Amino acid sequence: MVFAAPNDALARAEGVLGADPSPLHASVAHQVIGIWQRDWGDMRIALRHLRRARDLAARAESAEREADVLAALGVALVHAGRTQQGLAALERGVERGSGHTRARVLYRRAYAHWVLGRHREALEDVRRAIPVLRQVDDVIWVARALTLRATVHLAVGAVDRADADFTAAEALWGTTGQEHDKADAVESRGLAAFRSGDIPVALRLFDEAEERYAKLGTPSFMLYIRRCEVLMAAGLASEAVIEADAAIGVLDGIGGQSTRKAELLLVAARAARLAGDPGTAIARAALAVRLFAGQRRPWWETHARLVLIQARVAAGRGSGRLVADAAAVAEKLASFGAPAAPEASLLAGRIALGLGWTDDAERHLAVAARSRHGGPPLARMTGWAAQALRARSAGSGRGVLEACRRGLDVLDDHRTTLGASELRARATEQGAELAALAQQASLESGGPRRLLVWSERWRATVLSAPPTRPPADPALLGDLTAFREIAARAEEARSDGRPVPALDREQRRLEREIRSRTLHIRGETPGDGDxxxxxxxxxxxxxxxxxxxxxxxxxxxVLLCGDGRVRRFEAGLLAEAEVEAEHVQAGLRRLAHPGAEARLPLVEAMGRRLEELLLGPAAAQLGSGPVVVVPPGRLHRVPWALLPSLRERVLSVSPSASSWLRALETEPPPDDRQVLVRGPGLASGGAEVPELADRYGRPTLLEHEAARVPRVLRELDGAALAHIAAHGTFRADSPLFSSLRMADGPLIVHDFERLDRSPHRIILSSCDTARLASVGADELLGLVTALLPLGTAGVVASSAPVNDAAVVPLMLALHKGLSTGLSLAEALRDARAALPGDALHQATGWAFTAFGAV
Structure with a gap:
């Protein structure tokens, strides 16, 4: 009962002890309390009850009862870090038990071996237990044994065998009432999905398991560990750090299993390293190494040592000693049959290359490269990275490019399983090294054309196809509606100066629900062969x-394309350009308010400095025609119209050259429908919208109560031109919750992704609508990049705060140009020129950018 209805079992056991039971019955009751505390409470209390249960079983002179308690006690001692005592108790249980009971003890010993990373011993014990359990038709324990065997298979990379055992176990669990075991089976299926490379399904199953555990009131720290692994694979390392640290805090608070604490420390260390925090990774990994060593868990200790070495290398500590340490870890992992062994060999080879030890590097990289031909996608990526480094060390530019191409193809296939644009964007980080190696090889051995090809290969790849449209999920639609209502109420309360902690908590909860459901979406788009x-x-x-x-x-x-050729120019340092761009943003913020005219020459000087850093000698080679700028993600906040050579010309920006080509070739919708939207709370009241409505004759006009999100989305779908005058809010912490304020609350990026086809051209006349989050290798998340893959060929938006009143004449002039047949970029150029020459209007014009190609 303790795994069917845990809290009820605990209450029943306490009731038994209060009724002056016999030693035999008291032994059972103490064992139930001990198991409950062992798995979901205080380990010290667990050990006290289990030892009492063992003593009472001896008094009852029941060898079978004593064997069963010894097995539960042995598992608890292992989880408490007392490995020798735990294994001794389990050995004694095997000796005392017989037949059916002995098979159950063998299962528990197999579980303990799995916890310790002794996979061969675990498989041997479970192999001996299953036939006996089947013979007596013990369905529950057979299902447990199959689930454990599948988990061990996954640990050593035998995914097919694991799938077979999980399938058999799931069929058995369906016939039982073991609710906690059923939740564990769902969690295990999630683990299997992850090991086979299906991240969306893994996240969905883990969320389902968490709901089941929550109903039972039993936390699962193994679930936290597994979900952190999936979050890291999805590029969400920072979230994994937060989740692991929170779980450690809960575990410490209840005095829980020290084995789980060590595992959580390991996953926190891995996540911190991937999140770019080597100091935290070193601290967490070093503590995990000490705990695993004390618990006599060499399989786990070796994995922790791998992370510790990786973190030290990330902190800049390359040395001959680390090469030897990484090689030793690789050898030990290989002896365990651990899938991480190639990763350790790659690390040893990479450190050796950095020291100039080419022979040592070749030896280690050759071992790592073997994994490129089989296994899950990330293991093959490791192999291709090793092969690329081998080719670079041998001076083979062609070999580098071939290895990089093959490795990125693997990651492309993996990314097509991801439906959510956020996951697809973040997953590109895993190919960043290969993309950089290929670009470097192109620069050294090829011409500008080849460098352009490789610059495009791993840039803005999320925009190559629209995200998988979210399903018509009533729960998701309900969450989106509730989110808008809560956000609107919170905004109203803040404007009245009232505190809103309860509304803020509910808004964050709904954001988590929406995001979680979105991440479950599986990709449907095949790999882009174009x-x-x-x-x-x-x-x-x-x-x-x-x-x-x-x-x-x-x-x-700088790769300058035109007149049938590609030319390369070298400009400044990216880091200096990023700093200058932030200074420009600060200057534009000041100029958005009256009275800052004196800062205009300073901002213009910053524009000249940015041009030197970003265009260098290419600025003098631009000719007199239109210019399309394709910047890297980290430069998305540059107001390109401020650069002197771009200030008075037709200028548009695109996340990639491929994206610009797709926008150029996007067919407009058959009808010339215009949609004008005016949201609440603008200082100007969206004054341009009524004038535009008169100019266009009979557009769809949505304002006041008509400007509600469901109606706005319905009208935007498939429109030829949309103009939205609404307050924009950029969410750096969660860019897909960046929003435009409508009458009933925020219109967020997740809403736009529900459109069948976004407007062919769209103008966002408010602050920060072009602000984007740079994630992954070179990807951008935000309003603009949500629209481009959905059928939008051109967007006008602002990358800085703007003065609402000054926006009105800019927008009217922009639409005047559009009505004569100009493109967005042409109309925006003319609109800037038509503005008054004061600092306020000049800054407003520079803040807006045309994206796309029409």
């Missing part, structure tokens, strides 16, 4: 100059 073609790009430019900025070794490389 590779970037330089010749096709040059043919379509037709008098346009496309400027793609690549970054190699921290320096900006």
């Amino acid at each position: 590779r970037f073609d330089v010749g096709r790009l040059l043919a379509r430019l037709d008098g346009v100059r496309l400027v793609e900025l690549a970054v190699l070794d921290g320096r900006v490389q």
